[in-house]
Amino acid sequence: MIRDFSAFMPGGTPARREPTALERLGWGPTFASQIDTDALTATPPVRVVAVHRSGLQVAGDGIDETIPPGPDATVGDWLLLNRARPRSSRVLERKSLIKRRAPGTGREVQLIAANIDTVFVVTSCNQDFNVARLERYVAMAFEAGIEPVILLTKADLAEDPAPYVEEAQKVSERVPVVALDARGEEPAKALASWCKSGRTIVFLGSSGVGKSTLTNALLGTQDIATQGIRNDDARGRHTTTRRELHATTGGCLVLDTPGMRELQLTDAATGIADVFEDIEALAARCRFADCRHETEPGCAILAAIEDDSLDPERLARWRKLQAEEAFNSASLAERREKDRAFGKLVRSAMKAKSDRKR
Numbered sequence: 447m448i449r450d451f452s453a454f455m456p457g458g459t460p461a462r463r464e465p466t467a468l469e470r471l472g473w474g475p476t477f478a479s480q481i482d483t484d485a486l487t488a489t490p491p492v493r494v495v496a497v498h499r500s501g502l503q504v505a506g507d508g509i510d511e512t513i514p515p516g517p518d519a520t521v522g523d524w525l526l527l528n529r530a531r532p533r534s535s536r537v538l539e540r541k542s543l544i545k546r547r548a549p550g551t552g553r554e555v556q557l558i559a560a561n562i563d564t565v566f567v568v569t570s571c572n573q574d575f576n577v578a579r580l581e582r583y584v585a586m587a588f589e590a591g592i593e594p595v596i597l598l599t600k601a602d603l604a605e606d607p608a609p610y611v612e613e614a615q616k617v618s619e620r621v622p623v624v625a626l627d628a629r630g631e632e633p634a635k636a637l638a639s640w641c642k643s644g645r646t647i648v649f650l651g652s653s654g655v656g657k658s659t660l661t662n663a664l665l666g667t668q669d670i671a672t673q674g675i676r677n678d679d680a681r682g683r684h685t686t687t688r689r690e691l692h693a694t695t696g697g698c699l700v701l702d703t704p705g706m707r708e709l710q711l712t713d714a715a716t717g718i719a720d721v722f723e724d725i726e727a728l729a730a731r732c733r734f735a736d737c738r739h740e741t742e743p744g745c746a747i748l749a750a751i752e753d754d755s756l757d758p759e760r761l762a763r764w765r766k767l768q769a770e771e772a773f774n775s776a777s778l779a780e781r782r783e784k785d786r787a788f789g790k791l792v793r794s795a796m797k798a799k800s801d802r803k804r
């Protein structure tokens with residue numbers, strides 16, 4: 447068989463032609479630039495499209511198979527498939543990575559998803575709407591190196607979605623906000639600029655906000671709930687570890703990963719700083735480098751609150767996220783010690799809040 451590898455190499459992509467099998471899976475210059483033609487022939491690139499207990503399901507140009515677990519890879523990863531020793535397949539450097547600490551352990555890191563292009567942080571135009579939660583998810587996306595977009599579903603049920611949009615826009619100047627009806631034709635149109643062929647997206651948010659509805663709207667007639675049962679164990683039971691990519695008719699890849707819907711913030715100091723860049727910029731102007739923004743003279747943050755240019759609630763949320771992040775990122779031993787201190791901090795924050803309300 448003659449294969450045209452030109453499209454795999456950097457700069458080899460002409461403007462208008464049908465996408466190759468690999469491009470439909472998300473292949474592009476970021477990955478192509480990491481390998482040479484010899485490696486391409488000997489070890490074909492494949493993408494991990496699903497993670498099962500029995501192994502990694504990989505897809506490539508004419509390849510669709512399950513390899514045993516082994517490579518330190520997760521759904522979305524690109525591997526150079528080593529046919530003789532699949533466990534030794536090389537994992538290509540990632541564009542983005544969502545990870546977390548394995549629950550209940552010390553420093554062990556769990557890979558959740560790789561090479562996601564866009565995270566849609568989903569909430570609804572109703573009582574689910576919560577700025578603190580939006581900030582948390584957006585920080586996580588920034589930390590992972592992924593572009594976040596805030597999606598406000600159930601706009602059709604709200605008397606006026608505008609106030610929700612306005613609040614959501616305050617999370618970060620860098621994050622677009624879209625309000626829509628998650629059902630029917632609207633998502634495919636409203637999200638078209640992010641859901642292009644070969645792009646990989648994921649919907650994150652609380653239960654009931656419309657993640658499955660959005661996924662179904664993009665996938666067309668396919669039903670994700672029934673589709674997911676297919677590759678699980680013999681009894682067709684859902685397993686909590688299942689993660690997989692589904693292709694839309696437009697060629698966009700939607701990651702379905704129930705385990706990722708609620709995430710703790712871990713090792714996300716940079717992401718938090720990105721979301722709260724307004725506060726970080728103020729902090730840099732405080733007189734003392736170690737200013738705690740409580741009573742210090744020359745504190746730029748206290749000054750901003752004083753002149754109403756900073757919302758004290760936003761400052762409180764920043765403090766809380768930072769404390770939580772520091773707590774989650776600590777090792778188990780450190781955690782035990784911090785446990786008490788954290789409880790105290792939360793209690794004093796709650797008290798400060800109720801004092802203010804009084």
Ligand SMILES: Nc1nc2c(ncn2[C@@H]2O[C@H](COP(=O)(O)OP(=O)(O)OP(=O)(O)O)[C@@H](O)[C@H]2O)c(=O)[nH]1
Pocket residue numbers: 599600601602603626627628629651652653654655656657658659660707
């Ligand atoms: N009217 C209206 N209903 C919606 C919208 N989005 C979701 N719903 C409805 O809300 C309910 C919950 O939607 P799901 O898509 O199951 O929510 P989910 O986020 O996937 O929930 P989990 O699977 O529990 O995580 C369903 O009955 C949807 O039809 C919307 O934009 N407008």
Ligand SMILES: [Zn+2]
Pocket residue numbers: 729732733737738739740742744745746747748
């Ligand atoms: Zn200060």
